[in-house]
Amino acid sequence: MKNPLAFPVRYEEGVILVLDETALPFAEEYIPIRTLDEAVMVLKEMKTRAFGQVLLYFYTCVLTQDIMGTARVFQQTRPTFDFYGLAGMLAEVTKRAGDIKAAVERIVSAFEEKRRQRARQVAEILPADAHVLTICHVSGEMVYIAEAIQAMQKRICVYVSETRPYLQGTRLTFWELNRAGVPAKLLCDNQAAWLMHTGRINAVITGSDRSNQKGDIINKVGTYALALLARHYHIPVYVLIQRPAEMDLRKVQIEERPEKEVFMWLKKRNKWPPAVYPAFDFTPAELITGWFDIEGKVRKK
Amino acid sequence: MRLDEITRLSLIWGVPAEFKGLKGKFLLVPEMRPYLLGLSLCEELKTHGCPHVYVTDNMLGYLFFKGKIKETLLFYLERRTAEIKGISGSLYVTLLSKLHQVPVYFCPGKKPDIVNDKHAGTLDGRSFVEDEKSVIWPEEEIIKI
Numbered sequence: 368m369k370n371p372l373a374f375p376v377r378y379e380e381g382v383i384l385v386l387d388e389t390a391l392p393f394a395e396e397y398i399p400i401r402t403l404d405e406a407v408m409v410l411k412e413m414k415t416r417a418f419g420q421v422l423l424y425f426y427t428c429v430l431t432q433d434i435m436g437t438a439r440v441f442q443q444t445r446p447t448f449d450f451y452g453l454a455g456m457l458a459e460v461t462k463r464a465g466d467i468k469a470a471v472e473r474i475v476s477a478f479e480e481k482r483r484q485r486a487r488q489v490a491e492i493l494p495a496d497a498h499v500l501t502i503c504h505v506s507g508e509m510v511y512i513a514e515a516i517q518a519m520q521k522r523i524c525v526y527v528s529e530t531r532p533y534l535q536g537t538r539l540t541f542w543e544l545n546r547a548g549v550p551a552k553l554l555c556d557n558q559a560a561w562l563m564h565t566g567r568i569n570a571v572i573t574g575s576d577r578s579n580q581k582g583d584i585i586n587k588v589g590t591y592a593l594a595l596l597a598r599h600y601h602i603p604v605y606v607l608i609q610r611p612a613e614m615d616l617r618k619v620q621i622e623e624r625p626e627k628e629v630f631m632w633l634k635k636r637n638k639w640p641p642a643v644y645p646a647f648d649f650t651p652a653e654l655i656t657g658w659f660d661i662e663g664k665v666r667k668k
Numbered sequence: 669m670r671l672d673e674i675t676r677l678s679l680i681w682g683v684p685a686e687f688k689g690l691k692g693k694f695l696l697v698p699e700m701r702p703y704l705l706g707l708s709l710c711e712e713l714k715t716h717g718c719p720h721v722y723v724t725d726n727m728l729g730y731l732f733f734k735g736k737i738k739e740t741l742l743f744y745l746e747r748r749t750a751e752i753k754g755i756s757g758s759l760y761v762t763l764l765s766k767l768h769q770v771p772v773y774f775c776p777g778k779k780p781d782i783v784n785d786k787h788a789g790t791l792d793g794r795s796f797v798e799d800e801k802s803v804i805w806p807e808e809e810i811i812k813i
Binding site for chain 2: 392502526528529530531532534537538541545551552553554555556557558559560561562564588589591592593595596599621623626629632633634636639640641642643644645648649
C-alpha cells in the first residue's frame with residue numbers, strides 16, 4: 368500500500384494538493400491550494416509540516432514565480448524552519464533548469480531515491496535486532512528504514528513516542544508503520560527513560576528541522592530529552608538532516624505556538640489552565656552519535 | 669503565556685497527598701500521560717490559590733535546558749529505605765532533573781484516579797489505535813534515592 372505521508376504534497380495541473388495531516392488517522396483528505404495566501408494558511412494551521420512544508424514551498428514558488436518573496440512569507444509563518452536555505456537551493460537549480468517549474472520537478476523527482484539511499488545507510492549501522500525509539504514523524508523515512516533493514520535480513524521494532532500535543536508520533540508515524548506492516552510499539556512521551564532503563568531500546572533515530580556544520584540540530588520538542596537520556600544510557604542517537612548550515616542554531620528563534628494548541632485532541636472544557644507551547648528544541652552535537660544528510664553524506668562519532 | 673514570562677518554576681510530578689507545602693511556589697504542571705493528571709491537578713491548584721502553568725511532558729527537557737526549573741517535587745506512591753515507586757514518567761523527570769543539576773525532593777503522594785486513559789493508545793477517551801496489543805502499558809517506576 369502506498370504511503371501518502373512519504374510525499375504528502377503534490378502538484379497537478381496548476382493546483383497544489385496538500386494531505387491534511389491533522390485529519391489523520393481518521394480521514395485521508397487533500398486540500399487544494401491555488402494561491403500564496405492559501406498556502407500560508409495550511410502552513411500556519413500545520414495541515415502539513417516537515418517534508419510536506421518543503422514540498423509546499425517549492426510548489427508555491429511554481430504558483431508565485433517568486434523564490435525569495437515566497438521564502439520570506441513562509442519564514443515569517445514558521446520561523447524555526449530554514450526556508451531561505453530552500454530558496455538558495457531552488458535559485459541555484461533554476462539557473463540550470465531554465466525555469467522554476469522545471470527546477471522543482473528536478474529537485475522533487477530526486478528526493479525519493481535520495482531518501483531511500485539514506486534509509487539504506489541508516490539500516491547498515493543498526494544492530495541485527497534493532498529496537499529503535501523515535502519521536503514525531505520523519506515523513507515516511509521510518510518505513511524506508513524498516514524496509515531497508517528487513518532487506519538486509521535484520522529485524523526492527525520501532526518504538527514511537529506519541530509526541531504531544533500534536534500527536535505526530537501516534538497519528539502519523541505509528542499509523543504509517545502499521546499500514547506498512549512494520550513492527551511498532553506506541554508509548555507516552557514520558558515512558559522513554561523507563562524503556563531505556565529496562566534495556567528495551569538500542570538506538571534513537573530522529574529527523575531535524577534544522578542542522579548546522581557543528582552537528583547541532585533543532586527538531587520537534589522532546590528530541591533533546593531523548594538524546595540526553597540516550598547518552599545517559601549509552602544508546603546511540605542518529606539524526607536525519609537536510610543541508611547543514613554555517614550558523615549558530617542557538618540564535619534561531621524557537622517557535623511558540625498558541626497555547627490553546629497544547630490542548631489539541633482533548634475534549635472541550637469550560638476553561639483551560641495557562642500553558643506554554645515551545646514547538647521545537649535544540650539538541651547539541653555532543654548528544655548525537657551519527658548524522659545522515661540528504662545528499663548521502665554520513666558522519667559518525 | 670510565553671516562555672519569557674515564566675521562571676524559577678517548581679516542577680510537580682505525581683499527585684500531591686496535600687497542598688500545604690505548595691503555597692508560594694510557581695508550579696509547573698505537566699500533562700502526566702496517559703492519565704492526564706495535570707489537567708485535574710491544575711483545577712485543584714486553582715482552588716488552593718497556587719499559581720501554575722501547564723505543559724505537555726515532552727516539553728520538560730526544553731524547559732530544563734532553558735533553566736526555567738529550580739526544583740522538582742516528585743510525589744511518590746510508595747517509599748522504601750533506598751528507593752521510591754512512582755507513576756509512569758517518574759524516572760524521566762528524575763533523570764532530567766539530575767542531568768541539569770536541579771534538586772529533586774521526594775514527597776508523599778497518592779494513587780491517581782484513572783478516569784479514561786490507561787495507555788498511549790487513547791487520549792481523553794478517544795482511541796487512536798486499532799490494536800492495543802502494540803501499545804506499551806505504563807508501569808510504576810522504581811527510583812533509587
